[in-house]
Amino acid sequence: MPKQSESALAQLRRSHEERVLTLLRKHGALSRREIGDLSGLSRTTLHDIISGLAARGAVVSMTQDSISRGRGRPAESVALNPAAGQAIGIDFARRHVHVAVVNMAHEVIGSADRVHPATLPWTKRVELAEQMIAELAEGAIRLGALTGIGVGVVGPVAGSGQEGAVRRLDVVSQLLRKRFGVPVLVDNNTRLAALGESVWGAAIGCQDVVYLRLSHGVGGGLVLGGSLHRGAYGISGEFGHTTVDPEGAACRCGGRGCLETVASVKALAAAHRAAGGRPGGFAGLLAAVEDGEDRALDLLTRAGALTGQVLAGVCNAVGPGLVVIGGELAEFGPAFLRPVEAALRKHVIPTARGRLRVRPAALGDAGAALGAIALVLHESPLLARYPSVPDTEETEERDNS
Structure with a gap:
């Protein structure tokens, strides 16, 4: 031949x-x-x-x-082959660091979580992550088999090609690359949680997913065609800053009446307190809902309806097969999720009403760290969208809020 x-x-x-x-x-x-x-x-x-x-x-x-x-x-x-390598995912959230380790067979072989003050400097956060990895290295993981590290952070992660001085993400990436000698990929942690749910959690097997996390902030992510969608400016998934009430409260983004002002932990706790509800912040609201208190259930119904309305707009635009809802508000269960589903069915286009499914998130606090690992495990075209050291706008004040 x-x-x-x-x-x-x-x-x-x-x-x-x-x-x-x-x-x-x-x-x-x-x-x-x-x-x-x-x-x-x-x-x-x-x-x-x-x-x-x-x-x-x-x-x-x-x-x-x-x-x-x-x-x-x-x-x-x-x-x-599980022995072919390992990948580490690190979620630098506002008040905690979560680390997860996965082998090439997608088996989770180690994880750890540490709480810290919201004001902890980034160099100290990286040191904390290194300590956790070192502790895991004494057991299941082998640093010699490490192929890469994925990192999730709070706030926008701008795309490549933008000019600017070295930012906090550059510092994080450089410190981790210097310490472990492997590629480091960075993205927004809520967006990464969407990818984590599609690989390991509630959306396994679904190629097109809308993920929404309702916590102290409100954000989400889009997995389209099996790949994470970042957007041109690294701000994809900012569903919490969709206006639902033009005359509503001022939002930290500079707008007014955003979804985050009515469907976040802080907003619901404040509204419950203003309505004469029991003290105790979010925990008090959660207890009131469990007791069937009408004013608490009314607040959840309104927040759920507005959330479903926003999700319907997103779903009409991208046509997902599944909506996944995470964060503390998902802990209310049917009291919150049913109004979400009802509004979603009401506002989504008729052809999608009988097909679109809504599920609570399955991974909890580990979602973003596992999604960060997916950045390492996935090949092109996904990784082609992620520079090793992305630039970002200065968001220190927002990230530590």
């Missing part, structure tokens, strides 16, 4: 291998049938490719007993 033909066949095989490896890197363990459906490769070709990858130790077979299968052989899936 001519050498040119041999080269062409080798390139084709390499292309098929990369396609399979990319799917496993992005989705975790998959059955052979799932790999075939997603890759478009024939059964014969796929068998040959997986056999070759397994012989080189790139992939392994994993057997999972399924209760639903009943009789017959256990379901077998294929995953990247």
Whole structure:
């Protein structure tokens, strides 16, 4: 056979291998049938490719007993070799640092969380993360196998190409790269929680997801076509700053009557107190809802209806298959989620009403750290949108609020 033909066949095989490896890197363990459906490769070709990858130790077979299968052989899936590497995700939230470690088979092998004052300097936050990683390294993780670190931070993360002095994100990235010697990818932590839910949480298997987190602030993220959508200026997912009442309260963004002014922890606690509700801030409101207090339930109904209205606008624009709601307000359960769903059904276009699903988030505080890991595990086109050291506008005051 001519050498040119041999080269062409080798390139084709390499292309098929990369396609399979990319799917496993992005989705975790998959059955052979799932790999075939997603890759478009024939059964014969796929068998040959997986056999070759397994012989080189790139992939392994994993057997999972399924209760639903009943009789017959256990379901077998294929995953990247867990020993091939590990990735770390760090969520630098306002008042805590969360660290998670995942191997190449998408198995979570370690995690830790530490609370700190909101005013703690960034260098100290990085030191705290390093201490947590060092403690984990004494057990499950192997720093020699580390392939990359994903980082979530509060506030906007601007896109590449913008001019400016070294910002706090540059400091974080440089300190972590110097300490661990691997690539560091950074994004907004709420947006990363959306990606985390799509890979490990409530939205597994869904390619188009709207995620909304209602906490002290209100924000979210979009996963479109299986990839995280950042936006041209790094501000995608700022759903909390959608106006719901033009005559409403002033918002920290400079606007008035934003969703965050009526559907955040602070806003609801203040409204409950002003209505004569029991003291105790958000905890008092939560207790009042559990006791069935009418004024508390009325506040949740209004906040849920306005939240559903905002989500309907987002859903009409991007057409997701699933809406995931996280944050403290999701802890109210049906008292909040039912008004959200009712408003969403009312305002979303008719063709989507019977198809769009709403689920509470499943990952809790670990969501952003796991989403940060997905930045490391996922291949192009996702990573092509993330510079190693993104520039950002100065947001220190906002981030520490």
